[in-house]
Amino acid sequence: MLSRAANSIYWMARYIERAENIARFIDVNLHLMLDSPVESKGQWEPLVIVSGDRERFEEKYGQASRDNVINFLTFDRDNPNSIISSVINARENARTVREVISSQMWEQINKFYLMLLDAEKSGVAIDTPYDFYNKIKLESHLFIGITDTTMSHGEAWHFDRLGRLLERADKTSRILDVKYYMLLPRVEDVGTPIDNIGWAALLNSASAFEMYRKKYRKITPTDVALFLVLDLKFPRSIRYCLVKAQVSLHEITGTVMGTFTNKAERRLGRLRSDLDYANIDEIISVGLHEFLDGFQNKLNGVGDAIFDTFFSLRPTEKNKKDIEVSQ
Amino acid sequence: MNFNDYDPQGFYDELFKIKGEPRPGTKILIDRLMSFPKGEILRRQKAAEAALFNMGVTFTVYSDESGIEKIFPFDILPRIIEPGDWELIEKGLKQRIYALNLFIDDIYHDQKIIKDKIIPKDILYSSKCIQPHCQGLNPPKGIWCHITGSDLVRDADGRFYVLEDNLRCPSGVSYVLENRQVLKRTFPLVFGESAVRPVDDYPNRLSRMLEFLAPDTVESPTVALLTPGIHNSAYFEHSFLAQQTGIELVEGNDLVVQDGFVYMRTTKGFQKVDVIYRRIDDDFLDPLAFNPDSLLGVPGIMEVYKAGRLALANAPGTGVADDKVVYAYVPKIIKYYLDEDPILPNVPTYVCWDDKEREYVLNNLEKLVVKPANESGGYGMLMGTQSTPKQRAQFAEKIKENPRNYIAQPTLSLSRVPVIVDDDHYEGRHVDLRPYALYGEDIYIMPGGLTRVALKKGSLVVNSSQGGGSKDTWVLSNLPKK
Structure with missing residues (x-):
């Protein structure tokens, strides 16, 4: 398929997944607010830090509060990673590949976008946030379901899944990281019910609470990390995402698993086997936050390699110069 | 909301003969509409608009800064064309397109029509659309204007006239196909009873015509539609046509000329392209041959085309025949090349x-x-x-x-059709008609077309950029038996 089209599909999927996960971020916090003791209410800053856009936020809003963080992450068009920006970007990418995706997929993205425009006007995000962010998750799920059932599972579909899973792996790592920045009221609260409530909220925001419960009785930070980082069956765990992303990547190239013919295969394969042979105690002893940070960096490297391998315009020698200029 | 008070006011009305008397082909529709409970028509109008909006059937307005995307205003009452009228239109357009194709070919070869003093030399040479690069060119299968969309209007006398020819990149056909989809949902019963000829075959015919143009040595040709990109006002149509025909949608940057062929850049390397349905103007097609500043086109593509290794639809240079001054000479052109009187008159x-x-x-x-x-x-x-x-x-x-x-x-006193006004009554508004023709093995005229309607009261300008809307156009295969 056309390199440009593959690129658009990959980003369309990433942006929809991004929108869904930002809704999940906000959801963690809303849950925490309901369950936390009074003195720790209103910790909205960690969300901004974890989203990676702290500077942009502080410049525009200053102090973090419920309303301005929600606005920044949801409707702020100046924030390229807000929900609305993500959906606009997904839609723009979809628009350039309408002939490749199914018309039902396009219609769903379009409806998602129109729903957000309505919500922006009506103020539901602030008034009934639980319903609203749940709706965003559902719109994304609907899109994924439609994609799965109306599009041939060929090259384009694998680019879609590759984009979605890499984005999801990144965002699960960030959801997990929220806890690192959440301040507990007192040092001695670590490991107490208050602390546990936080971990449960975190599982909830990754829709992981029930599945976690089936596997582990108690909520312990180590088991939560184990579940969200290394579980092989849970579809939002980081390792699960990488395993399936790798399948799609190799479906696209036709290269035998366990070998590589390009930079993208090599980097993704290496990152995946890091996780295959990782040990949760080792991760905890290095520090979960440090581990996640390193992981996000390597994942960015995979993204760059995918761009170089498939999407960058590979010019002929003769006109190499012109094309570089026009990019 | 009903038609009891609807008055054609002396204009030729496409649906009503006189006040209170629908035309024979329209009666089924009007009877059905009159039987709807109160509010039902408006409900269906809103549902149709919502469907178009959700489908993203939008166009871009250049002069409007606030929102660049709009749905093309759409009125659910169809415009109905009776079989006798259509027969004339079909014959007339075929005749016109054959003649114009011969004319273009002549202009870029011997220019007999000038030597015989039918058209003044000065007029032709001063046309902005004549392409010196096309002199002596022999396009694949001898066809220049593969896709045409001539604008017709009906005057007070009830006759159809050709208002202008569009032989470069006529747009709008996607709205015809989408409008039909929406209207089938809106009036399923009337559809069943009215013998409306289908338009859905167009994408098929289009892709067959394009494949027909490929060099004979190519067994299964790769066909692509070249678009200026997402910011073009007709981008929706480009992607829609690519989607419906299964051909590749490419931008200039996706294509590259190498070793005498045109290739597109894919995830697996270069792939040869044999036929391009280009939706960018001649001037932007090839910066080496035409406008050197063009970033939209593909450097070197004209050389490949001239060497016969690529087909372009429409051929470059066809614009010379839709120059509005040349238009004035089309009746003479038809007479000169075909020795026939024009079936459809000029204005x-x-x-x-x-x-x-x-x-x-x-x-x-x-x-x-x-x-x-x-x-x-x-x-x-x-x-x-x-x-x-x-x-x-x-x-x-x-x-x-x-x-x-x-x-x-x-x-002209353009004919009118009823439209829903202010959500509560019908008023007559002026319309034109753009049928679409494909010239491949033979000429195919899609039975239907884009009916554009001037929504402003009294306005005669139907262009979407000037406040026009559209309607579905029903060509009937026969009139209902009385």
């Missing part, structure tokens, strides 16, 4: 280049419509009957400065 046209005719135009501006020769989209026109003395004076200066660039036509 009488005054060519300002001619001293006598210019004199008449300048003295009668308040009665005429004056158009620039090479603009489209309804830009740069003077509607004499609705102009102020100051506007007329300014326009007269323009005409005197550059007479070759202007033509004038009498103000």
